[in-house]
């Protein structure tokens with residue numbers, strides 16, 4: 001298991017992209033809207049892992065609500081797994097709160113599911129599996 005990406009909630013995706021292009025000294029490699037989550041994402045390749053910038057496309061988006069409550073910043077850490085269904089079953093049996101009944105389509109052509117931050121010392125954890 002490795003960290004696939006770190007998700008960062010941003011108010012203005014375009015301005016955040018130019019900040020991270022300067023910070024990381026490389027271009028954004030992929031932009032993608034995820035309508036089910038009401039977000040637009042932008043990815044930067046950083047070795048084995050990626051940085052995912054997340055901007056809300058609607059005030060009802062979880063990202064808009066997160067920023068209203070906590071401000072911009074680290075939103076989640078995503079671990080890549082080879083069998084997301086088996087991993088969710090294992091985590092449920094360990095008492096973790098899985099926020100999705102079933103894995104759903106996420107950005108970057110992945111199946112994703114989230115584990116509640118209260119179970120992970122305050123960090124929202126995403127599990128993702130390539131399709």
Ligand code: ZN
Pocket residue numbers: 005006007052076078126
């Ligand atoms: Zn993510």
